[in-house]
Amino acid sequence: MYEGAVQDLIDELGRLPGVGPKSAQRIAFHLLQADAEDVTRLVTALTEVKAKVRFCDQCGNVAQAERCRICADSRRDHTSICVVEEPKDVVAIERTREFRGTYHVLGGAISPIDGVGPDDLRVRELMQRLASGEVQEVIIATDPNLEGEATATYLSRLLRDVGVTVTRLASGLPVGGDLEYADEVTLGRAFEGRRRVDA
Amino acid sequence: MPLYRDEAIVLRTHKLGEADRIITMLTRTRGRVRAVAKGVRRTKSRFGSRLEPGMVIDVQCYEGRNLDTVTQVETLASYGDAISRDYAAWTAASAMLETAIQLSEEHEPQTQQYLLLAGALRALSERGHDPSLVLDAFLLRSLAVAGWAPSFHDCARCGADGPHRAFNVQSGGAVCPLCRPPGSSAPAPETFALLAALLSGDWDLADASDERHRRQGSGLVAAFLQWHLERGVRSLRLVERA
Numbered sequence: 001m002y003e004g005a006v007q008d009l010i011d012e013l014g015r016l017p018g019v020g021p022k023s024a025q026r027i028a029f030h031l032l033q034a035d036a037e038d039v040t041r042l043v044t045a046l047t048e049v050k051a052k053v054r055f056c057d058q059c060g061n062v063a064q065a066e067r068c069r070i071c072a073d074s075r076r077d078h079t080s081i082c083v084v085e086e087p088k089d090v091v092a093i094e095r096t097r098e099f100r101g102t103y104h105v106l107g108g109a110i111s112p113i114d115g116v117g118p119d120d121l122r123v124r125e126l127m128q129r130l131a132s133g134e135v136q137e138v139i140i141a142t143d144p145n146l147e148g149e150a151t152a153t154y155l156s157r158l159l160r161d162v163g164v165t166v167t168r169l170a171s172g173l174p175v176g177g178d179l180e181y182a183d184e185v186t187l188g189r190a191f192e193g194r195r196r197v198d199a
Numbered sequence: 200m201p202l203y204r205d206e207a208i209v210l211r212t213h214k215l216g217e218a219d220r221i222i223t224m225l226t227r228t229r230g231r232v233r234a235v236a237k238g239v240r241r242t243k244s245r246f247g248s249r250l251e252p253g254m255v256i257d258v259q260c261y262e263g264r265n266l267d268t269v270t271q272v273e274t275l276a277s278y279g280d281a282i283s284r285d286y287a288a289w290t291a292a293s294a295m296l297e298t299a300i301q302l303s304e305e306h307e308p309q310t311q312q313y314l315l316l317a318g319a320l321r322a323l324s325e326r327g328h329d330p331s332l333v334l335d336a337f338l339l340r341s342l343a344v345a346g347w348a349p350s351f352h353d354c355a356r357c358g359a360d361g362p363h364r365a366f367n368v369q370s371g372g373a374v375c376p377l378c379r380p381p382g383s384s385a386p387a388p389e390t391f392a393l394l395a396a397l398l399s400g401d402w403d404l405a406d407a408s409d410e411r412h413r414r415q416g417s418g419l420v421a422a423f424l425q426w427h428l429e430r431g432v433r434s435l436r437l438v439e440r441a
Binding site: 111113144145149153154157174176184186 | 246251274277279282283286289290293296297434437
């Protein structure tokens with residue numbers, strides 16, 4: 001146990017995800033030895049993230065205004081919505097530069113065992129967005145695990161009668177991997193989603 | 200460190216660190232086991248989908264002080280994949296897996312529970328019966344395996360020959376007019392017949408039952424389960440009934 005402020009800092013750092021007591025102690029002593037300017041910059045960043053960052057009213061992504069920069073961008077294709085679980089999934093898809101539409105962040109996946117049902121996600125907000133009639137395609141990009149699949153199944157059933165095209169991201173073999181290490185489900189889905197090769 | 204190999208059903212996963220997961224499994228010979236699967240969340244993980252809930256696997260682990268570590272996995276049956284494509288079946292499977300966690304003990308062999316769960320998951324994936332019926336059959340039978348078999352014919356208190364009209368969760372099932380405690384429910388005779396069919400595996404009778412009796416039966420099964428587990432099964436709230 002350290003005295004006062006040092007111990008308080010260790011305790012607070014130790015509450016962060018993935019930071020154990022040893023890591024918290026190491027970060028605390030790093031901050032103690034760092035320049036005052038560096039620490040002030042960190043404090044400012046922490047304060048500003050709480051003060052300025054909010055969730056986009058439309059898609060649920062992190063934003064600094066009512067609308068995130070993607071929803072506010074008129075050059076994006078607003079007739080296509082890609083549904084993802086978390087804001088970090090938006091970043092992953094944006095890195096591909098393949099998708100020019102907008103997003104909808106659900107805030108997780110349906111997981112009955114964790115007590116998370118459809119009402120705990122932003123499903124109602126998605127349906128409200130679709131009510132305008134502008135959207136023509138919904139791309140379901142939930143995680144390719146069983147909770148993500150079950151969420152996709154639920155959404156596709158819900159959207160069946162809405163009059164939009166519903167698609168799901170393809171599952172298959174990762175580029176750079178060996179076929180012999182692929183598990184049966186992944187390989188089976190790769191077969192399901194095989195495509196014609198045009199010479 | 201000692202290595203071991205066993206058949207197992209993946210019950211639940213928790214994220215750990217950047218790319219790992221803690222896998223809770225019901226093994227055939229070692230009871231419930233918790234093991235770390237390193238790098239399983241990466242798209243190029245050699246484990247792939249094999250460690251997803253509902254998968255039946257042949258797993259090799261090495262023992263650790265608190266948690267074991269998964270070293271190799273082969274799929275024996277990928278029920279989880281088929282189940283996740285049917286939302287009602289997925290919610291029923293979640294309730295089964297959660298119940299199996301609560302009814303099993305770490306490192307206490309529970310082969311009967313293992314076989315029961317594997318059979319129930321197979322039934323859900325084959326879509327031969329209403330998922331809600333498969334769930335209720337599993338719950339009744341797993342309670343019976345745990346030593347809490349309900350009685351749907353004879354009086355659960357005095358053993359008087361049935362059928363009886365009243366059902367009391369605390370007493371263990373059907374109760375005769377003399378033993379009937381205050382607050383007992385009075386389900387329809389068809390509901391008693393349905394529950395007895397689910398417990399004994401009479402699927403012809405169960406499949407022919409009507410919606411009202413299924414709902415009534417599900418309510419009694421849920422109450423019976425929660426009384427014996429002494430805590431709620433969260434997934435039951437989200438089970439999609441037909």
